[in-house]
Amino acid sequence: MIHYGVGGDSLQFIRVNSSGVFLNNNEKMNHNVLLTGTISPKPGVRFVSNDSCFVLFNEVGPSNVWAAYGCTGATTNISGNDPIPSKFDLAQNYPNPFNPSTVIKYSIPVTGLVKLAVYDVTGREVATLVNEVKQAGNFLVEFNASNLSSGVYFYKLTSGDFTAIKKMILVK
Numbered sequence: 001m002i003h004y005g006v007g008g009d010s011l012q013f014i015r016v017n018s019s020g021v022f023l024n025n026n027e028k029m030n031h032n033v034l035l036t037g038t039i040s041p042k043p044g045v046r047f048v049s050n051d052s053c054f055v056l057f058n059e060v061g062p063s064n065v066w067a068a069y070g071c072t073g074a075t076t077n078i079s080g081n082d083p084i085p086s087k088f089d090l091a092q093n094y095p096n097p098f099n100p101s102t103v104i105k106y107s108i109p110v111t112g113l114v115k116l117a118v119y120d121v122t123g124r125e126v127a128t129l130v131n132e133v134k135q136a137g138n139f140l141v142e143f144n145a146s147n148l149s150s151g152v153y154f155y156k157l158t159s160g161d162f163t164a165i166k167k168m169i170l171v172k
Contacts, residue, residue: 084136085109090157090164093143097169100146104129104166106157107138114159116141121152129155145170 085107093102108114116130126148129141145153150172156165 085138088157088159088162088164090155090166092166093155093168097171098145099171101142101144102168103140103142104155105138105140108134108159108162109136110160111135112160114157116155116157118143118145119154119156120148121154126153134159 086109088109089107091105093104095102106116112133114130114134117125118127120126129143148170150170153168153170154165155168
């Protein structure tokens with residue numbers, strides 16, 4: 001969690017890693033650091049709190065996080081390894097076959113209601129993994145099937161007019 005207060009409309013970059021907290025000129029800061037708000041586990045996250053704007057993205061690996069503070073207007077571009085997707089996508093789960101859990105990744109290019117559900121071979125819904133409004137972005141969901149029997153299952157992503165279905169195999 002990061003928060004660094006600067007005056008006026010200035011822009012500061014903050015880097016946090018296991019070595020400490022640094023300004024953009026690599027000067028180590030001795031300030032208290034606190035950032036509030038919900039942050040998704042992906043680069044390119046932006047949220048506004050009162051008159052402050054924070055844009056967060058990973059540098060390299062999970063140990064480095066960068067934050068830009070002091071945005072005064074619309075964000076026009078965020079560089080990073082995980083841009084907002086240009087199309088809907090539902091990836092194949094991994095691992096597949098799995099026991100008892102697997103990860104499902106999906107992408108949505110626009111904010112909207114998203115439903116991700118799992119069905120058995122008879123078409124009966126056995127789990128609802130996501131059923132809420134999501135911002136545009138890339139997401140992953142872990143599906144734990146420890147309460148289900150071995151067999152073939154299907155997962156279906158629906159958002160707006162988009163629908164995609166993939167097959168996965170649970171082997172116990």
